[in-house]
Amino acid sequence: MDFRVNHAPVFSTLEFSLAQHEYVVAQPNSMLTMSAGISISAHVGRLDSDDESESANDAAVGDAAATPAKPRPRQSLFGSWFGGVKSMLGGESFFTAEFRAKSDEQTVVLAPESYGDIVVLDLQPDSGYFLTRGSYLANVGSTHVRIKYGGLKGLMSKKGLFLMHATGRGNVFCQTFGAIEHRKLEADETLYVDNRFMVAFSDTVTYKLVKASESLKDSLMSGEGLINRYTGPGDVYFQTRGKPTGGILTTLIDAAF
Template identity: 75%
Template sequence: MEFCVKHAPVCSTLEFSLSQDEYVVAQPNSMLTMTAGIVISAHAGRLESPAALSSPAGERAIASSSPSPRGRSSWLGGFKSMLGGESFFTAEFRAKSDEQTVVLAPESYGDIVALDLQPDTGYFLTRGSYLANVGSTNVRVKYGGLKGMMSKKGLFLMHATGHGTVFCHSYGAIVHHRLSANETLLVDNRFMVAFSDTVQYRLVKASDSLKDSLMSGEGLINHYSGPGDIYYQTRGKPSGGFLTTLIDVAF
């Protein structure tokens, strides 16, 4: 299996070249094109993709082993996915024969980033940023608590772990910043896409003065502390109104 990102950074698409029995797990309604040898199946919640992954520079190659059992899907998993800001169902695109292609396109204008997962390092994904995953990956919903709700990430976050790749999409271009140990960076809540689970974050005022924080329009922002990687987007997605914002913050 190979994949590459095309048409970046505004109208990005994600293209996979699949051999027989290789498959991609993705967000529903994300398929742009596919060849006739691709079979689509839908599952409630999240699935694990068993292919082993390597990550050379440029176009990325995935060395697939023989198929192994899929991760379990369930209605409870679907509801958990919704709490994390994603769809109830997960789509699986599987190749019936060699030399098959599937192209994914997110709904928003922006970039796509591939996050390499290792057994000792995972990533938290913010609401709506998940696009797809391959390899021996596991994408679950994790309770973020009051801190997550107050930071506008919601009470629940998507947590990607395993050995493989998870793909995120953004609104605007994606900026990658590597935080060294004890290095900090403050990022406006609306712009965060994903961050390593080794990174600590807390909610702080944008300024020492509450008046300045509110009047500047910044209010509360997130304080990230390394070590680890953070990915943020260059544009904030337009608000859908007060009710939509309230629902997003609550969940």
């Protein structure tokens, strides 16, 4: 499987070249074009492989060899629908789309809904990433994208009660609003980022909601209020523009979930 990002950094698209049985899991309604030998299937909630032997994408992305995919284990109706509800609470779609190649030399092109760049996260077995609300676009390889309960920590940091956690071996692709900035934090190194601009960060990075200034008056009157403090080690990806809010109702819903 090969992939490349085209038309960056504003009108980015993500193009995949697939061999037979290889597939891409993606956010619904993100397909721009596809060749005739691609089949589409829809699934409820997150779709990934719990066993590396079950996926045709087991090899690292870029390897030429492809292994026929084994049938997916059936998930209970309750389990799949509960997964869909958790995806919605994590700021993602209730459904997930799978684009699978029925023969060699097939292509799929995905287009994010926002004007911006595409972040490629390289997952290794010993590391993972947390994705912020609405940033997920697609994943390939033996990757596991789970919706995890974040509790009050996630709620108070304006990330919601549920967080998206990506682990495994392969690639996860994030859509951004504007250009993307990458900072690699050393141990105990800190960076303050407004949550509207955060895209993804390593699961080794800790975060906490803090005042933008020591003075509450300065924090509020500067328009910054409360921001998130990220402490390394690990990688932090943030975008140069914040998505416009949908009004007071949308803001309240986002704050709750």
